[in-house]
Amino acid sequence: MTVLLRARDLSKAYGETPVFQGVDLELRPGELVALLGESGSGKSTLLNCLAGLDEADSGTVEIAGQALRGLPEAGRARLRRAKLGFVFQAFHVLPHLSVAQNVALPLLLLQRPDPARVQAMLDAVGLGSLGERMPRQLSGGQLQRVAIARALVHRPALILADEPTGNLDARHAREVLDLLLAQVRAEGTACLLVTHSELAAARADRALRLDEQGLRPWQLHAH
Numbered sequence: 001m002t003v004l005l006r007a008r009d010l011s012k013a014y015g016e017t018p019v020f021q022g023v024d025l026e027l028r029p030g031e032l033v034a035l036l037g038e039s040g041s042g043k044s045t046l047l048n049c050l051a052g053l054d055e056a057d058s059g060t061v062e063i064a065g066q067a068l069r070g071l072p073e074a075g076r077a078r079l080r081r082a083k084l085g086f087v088f089q090a091f092h093v094l095p096h097l098s099v100a101q102n103v104a105l106p107l108l109l110l111q112r113p114d115p116a117r118v119q120a121m122l123d124a125v126g127l128g129s130l131g132e133r134m135p136r137q138l139s140g141g142q143l144q145r146v147a148i149a150r151a152l153v154h155r156p157a158l159i160l161a162d163e164p165t166g167n168l169d170a171r172h173a174r175e176v177l178d179l180l181l182a183q184v185r186a187e188g189t190a191c192l193l194v195t196h197s198e199l200a201a202a203r204a205d206r207a208l209r210l211d212e213q214g215l216r217p218w219q220l221h222a223h
């Protein structure tokens, strides 16, 4: 079966201080996996290593079958553009572009403009009539939906989401998670979701916890 993200024995230290070691991970199409861990345990560092934005000290990462190691930066950037979608806590929606232009961006960078796909994504996230608005005219929950539409518009193999509901109230957090999950299922994308919330993690297919020993399956408490 296809593996969209494969990490083997990844280790990373800052100077003498290990952040994580022995991290093994496989994500398959349509799978949402939650990544939990104490603050400072290295979740963001791991995400950056998986995306090839940071370099692990040892181990290997493959995205959709392509190994990152040995790939020059231009090749990594191309791989990220084609295969990855990012969603961050702080949205990173560009303020001087309209909602629709923000969502269209990944397609433009791939030289595959597709206004119908942009509109379909806006519809899918419930912003079908707001494409012409500027980001400052949207709420936090709406901005995060723009970020999700943008992360998915080019049908990436893999989504890396770093606390995408961290800035949202409970209702909007639930809506954003519903949306992410629906899109992951519909498109067969794999998604790694960093979260501090056990409630959010409980929505995932499985949860993993990061500590200095590596990644371990995490048993969620029933709520």
Ligand SMILES: Nc1ncnc2c1ncn2[C@@H]1O[C@H](COP(=O)(O)OP(=O)(O)OP(=O)(O)O)[C@@H](O)[C@H]1O
Pocket: 014, 019, 037, 038, 039, 040, 041, 042, 043, 044, 045, 046
């Ligand atoms: N550039 C850097 N140089 C040195 N240490 C760093 C650097 N970046 C991160 N660290 C340290 O590495 C550890 C992991 O940081 P990271 O941001 O990955 O944790 P995190 O699990 O994402 O935390 P949080 O949940 O608070 O966002 C922390 O102890 C942090 O201080």
